[in-house]
Amino acid sequence: MINDRHENIAKVCKALSHPARVLILEYLKGIDTCICGDIVNILPLSQSTVSQHLKQLKEAGLIRGDIEGTKTCYCIDKHVLENFKKTVNGL
Amino acid sequence: MINDRHENIAKVCKALSHPARVLILEYLKGIDTCICGDIVNILPLSQSTVSQHLKQLKEAGLIRGDIEGTKTCYCIDKHVLENFKKTVNGL
DNA sequence: ATCGTTTATCGTAGATTAACGATTATGAAA
DNA sequence: TTTCATAATCGTTAATCTACGATAAACGAT
Numbered sequence: 046m047i048n049d050r051h052e053n054i055a056k057v058c059k060a061l062s063h064p065a066r067v068l069i070l071e072y073l074k075g076i077d078t079c080i081c082g083d084i085v086n087i088l089p090l091s092q093s094t095v096s097q098h099l100k101q102l103k104e105a106g107l108i109r110g111d112i113e114g115t116k117t118c119y120c121i122d123k124h125v126l127e128n129f130k131k132t133v134n135g136l
Numbered sequence: 137m138i139n140d141r142h143e144n145i146a147k148v149c150k151a152l153s154h155p156a157r158v159l160i161l162e163y164l165k166g167i168d169t170c171i172c173g174d175i176v177n178i179l180p181l182s183q184s185t186v187s188q189h190l191k192q193l194k195e196a197g198l199i200r201g202d203i204e205g206t207k208t209c210y211c212i213d214k215h216v217l218e219n220f221k222k223t224v225n226g227l
Numbered sequence: 228a229t230c231g232t233t234t235a236t237c238g239t240a241g242a243t244t245a246a247c248g249a250t251t252a253t254g255a256a257a
Numbered sequence: 258t259t260t261c262a263t264a265a266t267c268g269t270t271a272a273t274c275t276a277c278g279a280t281a282a283a284c285g286a287t
Contacts, residue, residue: 046178051155051162059153063275064142067149070227071142081234087137094276096235101274115233115284126227133224136161136217154245172264185246187265192244206254206263 050132057129060105065090066098070107070121078120141223148220151196156181157189161212164199169211 061067069084085095099119102108106125110117152158160175176186190210193199197216201208 046180047155047159051158054158055153055155058149058158062146062150062153064138064146067142067145068138074227082232089137090275091277092234093236093278097275100235112234112283115282117234130225130227134221136158136165136221173262181245182247183264184248184266188245191265203253203264206252206261208264 054129054132054136057105057107057125060102060107063098065095066102069095069098069102070126073108073119073121078118080116080118145220145223145227148196148198148216151192151198154189156186157193160186160189160193161198161217164210164212169209171207171209 061070065088068088072084072087073079081092081096081099084099085092088095090098099108099110103110103119106122107129108119109122110119112118152161156179159179163175163178164170172183172187172190175190176183179186181189190199190201194201194210197213198220199210200213201210203209
């Protein structure tokens with residue numbers, strides 16, 4: 046009964062089931078790329094907590110993290126986001 | 137920083153963060169209305185568990201439950217669903 | 228080689244979620 | 258009124274989530 050599509054929608058929705066992660070996604074949408082510290086500066090959360098949120102967004106495929114030296118540059122995976130939008134539209 | 141819109145997206149996404157609830161929503165979409173027992177019959181979950189899932193979908197506003205005698209007829213709140221789609225499209 | 232910056236991970240505590248069986252409540256039917 | 262059908266709630270257990278501080282890892286700069 047439950048198929049891969051249900052699982053996939055649930056997976057992405059779970060990643061977006063916390064307001065901080067929704068905000069992070071929108072923030073990334075606006076600036077293309079940023080590092081963890083940037084988000085720590087705009088949210089009242091510790092560095093470790095923000096890192097965890099980023100990890101969850103990454104595991105859901107919504108964002109990517111490119112390591113550059115000591116920094117990690119995060120950006121949206123537009124393809125995954127668009128695909129999610131299409132799937133939600135199909136609901 | 138985090139505003140009502142972030143909270144709202146997170147709330148609905150949370151309701152859809154479990155594959156069983158995604159399936160239930162789609163099922164309701166297809167048949168317009170059904171009772172709890174119908175869903176128990178198509179999912180490998182107990183009656184109490186299905187009832188809890190329905191409760192979460194209802195609390196998120198995605199579905200309504202109209203009591204008719206001893207049964208409760210569940211149906212999608214199309215307005216809320218459409219609103220969610222639009223909001224997701226804006227991401 | 229050491230120091231400073233940045234990020235990820237570890238360990239932890241408290242809250243929440245998911246699932247179940249059992250129970251309760253309500254109304255319909257006999 | 259007793260029974261049946263239906264759904265919600267209670268109580269419980271195991272798992273997961275959220276948040277934090279502390280620590281570790283990696284790199285650039287001095």
